[in-house]
Amino acid sequence: MSDLKELERALQTLFDKKDIPGLTVCIRGPEGIVYEHGFGHADFAKTRPVDKDTIMGIASMSKSMTALSCAILQAEGKLDFSDPVTKYFPDFRIPGTPRDAVTLRHLAMHTAGVPPIAPLEWSIVMNTPGRDSAYARELIASAPNKMDKIEDIIDFIANSGAYEPIGAPGEYMSYSNDAYALLSYVVDQAAGIPLEQFLQERIFGPLGMTRTVLDLDGAEAEALAAEDGNITELFDLDENGKLYSDKVWSILPPFRGCACVKSTADDMAKYYLMIAQKGMYEGKQIIPAEAVEILVGREFPETQRSFYCFGLNKRLKAGRVICEHAGGLHGVSTYGGLIKEEPGLAGYGFSALTNHGDASAQDFIWILYNYVLGLPLDTGHGWAIPIGRPFSDPEMLVGTYISREANPAYNIVTVDEKGELHAVYNEQPLDLHYCGGTLFSCRTAEDPDTQQTTMEFFVRNGKAWGVRCYTRMYQRVE
Numbered sequence: 001m002s003d004l005k006e007l008e009r010a011l012q013t014l015f016d017k018k019d020i021p022g023l024t025v026c027i028r029g030p031e032g033i034v035y036e037h038g039f040g041h042a043d044f045a046k047t048r049p050v051d052k053d054t055i056m057g058i059a060s061m062s063k064s065m066t067a068l069s070c071a072i073l074q075a076e077g078k079l080d081f082s083d084p085v086t087k088y089f090p091d092f093r094i095p096g097t098p099r100d101a102v103t104l105r106h107l108a109m110h111t112a113g114v115p116p117i118a119p120l121e122w123s124i125v126m127n128t129p130g131r132d133s134a135y136a137r138e139l140i141a142s143a144p145n146k147m148d149k150i151e152d153i154i155d156f157i158a159n160s161g162a163y164e165p166i167g168a169p170g171e172y173m174s175y176s177n178d179a180y181a182l183l184s185y186v187v188d189q190a191a192g193i194p195l196e197q198f199l200q201e202r203i204f205g206p207l208g209m210t211r212t213v214l215d216l217d218g219a220e221a222e223a224l225a226a227e228d229g230n231i232t233e234l235f236d237l238d239e240n241g242k243l244y245s246d247k248v249w250s251i252l253p254p255f256r257g258c259a260c261v262k263s264t265a266d267d268m269a270k271y272y273l274m275i276a277q278k279g280m281y282e283g284k285q286i287i288p289a290e291a292v293e294i295l296v297g298r299e300f301p302e303t304q305r306s307f308y309c310f311g312l313n314k315r316l317k318a319g320r321v322i323c324e325h326a327g328g329l330h331g332v333s334t335y336g337g338l339i340k341e342e343p344g345l346a347g348y349g350f351s352a353l354t355n356h357g358d359a360s361a362q363d364f365i366w367i368l369y370n371y372v373l374g375l376p377l378d379t380g381h382g383w384a385i386p387i388g389r390p391f392s393d394p395e396m397l398v399g400t401y402i403s404r405e406a407n408p409a410y411n412i413v414t415v416d417e418k419g420e421l422h423a424v425y426n427e428q429p430l431d432l433h434y435c436g437g438t439l440f441s442c443r444t445a446e447d448p449d450t451q452q453t454t455m456e457f458f459v460r461n462g463k464a465w466g467v468r469c470y471t472r473m474y475q476r477v478e
Contacts, residue, residue: 004035010367010377015039018363020353021235021245022050023094026271026367029348035371036266038137042232042355044245052266055211055221055231055355057249058334059259059327060387061268062214064295066257067108067311068275069187069198072287072295074253079190081105081294085112086421088186089203091151094165100275104287106169107179108310113165113172116405116472119156120177123147123252124330130248131330132436133239138407152252153178156398163404166473172458173308174473177258180311194235195257206286207270212263214256221262230235231262232355234331242424247333250329259329268336268351275323276338276347296323297342305383308471312337317381318373320345324365328357339372352400384441384454396419397457397464399436411455411467413473425453425469 015023022040026033027385038050084100085092093099094113100231106112122143125136144160145152152165156162157178166172187195196214199460204212213220225231233245252259263271270281275295279287296309306315324337334353341347350372352364366381391397394415401411410423413432421432423442430452434442437458443450466475 007367007371007377008037011364012039013038014363014367015321018289018359019023020354020356020359021243022056022232023352023361023364024050024052024054024056024265024354025350025352025364025368026052026269027350027372028266028269028349029372030277030346032271033174033266033269033456034348035368036248036269038265042173042230043234044233048229050232050355051230052086053166053211053264054229054353055225055262055264056344057234057327057329057331057332058261058263058268058336058353060177061325061334061336062261063274063328064311064325065199065203065214065261065271066180066183066187066195066305068203068287068295069109069191069195069257070183072202072292073187073190074294075288075290076387079186081108083251085182088189089150089154089182090160092154092182094169095158095161096165097169102152102169104183107183109178109308110173110179110471111170112176112179113155113167113169114176114178115163115166115174115475116403117156117163118404118406119147119153120181120252120255121406123255125249127253128248129251129252130189140189142407147461148253153181153254162217164475166475172466172468172473173471174194174468175471177255179256184254187257187426188437199261202287203271204267205279205450207267207274207384209263209267209270212261212267212271214261216253216256216260217251218247218262221249232331234357235355236330236357245331248330250303259327259463260461263353265353268353269349271337272338272351273347274349276349277341317382318375320368320373326362330357331355332357333359333361336364337365337369339369377471382441382451384435384439386441387436389434390419390434391421391434391438391440393418396459396462397467398422399476401467402477403469403474405472409474411469413467423455425455428452 024038026036036052042048081104124137126146235245251310274281278289300309307311321340327334336351339348352361403409430442440455456468458466
């Protein structure tokens with residue numbers, strides 16, 4: 001491992017470059033805390049420093065907790081990922097797809113066939129007070145209801161006619177918050193208690209995650225911090241690009257198990273270390289080892305390219321298995337992960353939590369991984385590597401692609417006179433660097449060394465019908 005002072009310098013340099021209000025990081029191994037530090041402040045007035053115990057949101061890092069709850073229940077014979085969704089929600093269906101063909105496995109792996117749709121964004125703007133912007137007003141005008149019940153999501157998926165399925169169940173992966181909303185309520189039914197209670201009794205409590213809670217509006221998180229006040233404000237940029245903060249957590253009731261956990265860097269490092277050690281923590285079997293195997297085990301491939309298992313991406317780096325997930329909401333941008341324990345090699349848990357919704361925590365977690373892996377701290381972890389030659393059939397990919405996850409977002413792909421592909425992706429101009437197959441690493445002309453996203457195109461009859469931008473499938477529109 002590198003020197004701890006060198007690690008801290010690298011993190012501080014990146015923190016200063018990104019200009020984030022607050023960041024908290026932690027590495028845990030079998031020996032305990034390997035490294036922890038807080039950078040910046042938890043409040044706009046800069047009076048409260050961030051540390052490893054500062055409560056922050058974790059957003060979509062919550063998904064692995066919902067998936068792990070399902071895995072524990074499968075290990076105990078109370079559900080099976082092969083169960084059809086209709087076993088738990090008889091009214092569930094995807095238009096044109098046999099009712100019983102969609103299983104919990106498809107939900108957990110984002111392969112049910114549902115493209116990005118709007119219920120999560122509607123739920124936020126319809127249920128969170130004090131959010132006023134042109135974007136929010138446009139969303140509110142388009143919302144069919146408050147989207148505050150799981151039945152609203154099921155009805156929209158089944159009956160809205162607002163989307164075209166991207167394929168048969170299991171055929172294509174496209175990240176779906178709606179899938180994890182459904183899984184939250186599956187846990188309720190299979191466990192016989194609410195997901196919130198199950199997490200507290202089976203994971204948070206036994207692990208000593210004393211500053212972690214799944215709550216909708218932040219009230220319980222505020223109560224956890226009542227004695228020391230060590231909870232963050234939520235930072236974002238307004239419509240004019242000016243930084244502001246508030247204390248208004250995103251409220252999205254039916255999406256509780258996919259985005260609503262609040263925690264700390266220390267607690268999250270404990271959580272990931274426990275998974276890395278096959279359910280063990282400080283000599284105790286916290287969850288069945290079988291549940292970890294179900295979650296990220298041998299069923300799923302181990303390659304340099306990231307593969308989505310159940311609530312965690314899995315990949316290889318420097319010969320070690322890494323499992324990880326990011327999260328982002330208003331005032332939340334996070335990344336957490338683990339390096340799996342192997343014979344003769346220790347497992348580790350990592351977390352990097354920020355309080356700025358427009359930031360990215362990915363590069364911080366890469367530095368932490370590199371420290372443990374013994375790699376140069378600036379080693380990249382991207383798996384989409386340009387091969388230095390152009391794509392042979394660019395015209396097949398030219399077109400306009402749409403995501404309807406909120407207000408429609410577009411990806412407009414063009415080719416220039418040199419045969420080089422470009423895109424305007426969510427209004428950002430990007431150059432497409434070919435990586436083999438139909439995969440591209442997408443970068444700005446001003447910063448050609450930094451990947452903004454990946455794009456993988458899906459071609460049928462000589463023309464791309466869709467493109468997966470990082471994890472979300474955009475579909476061609478004529």
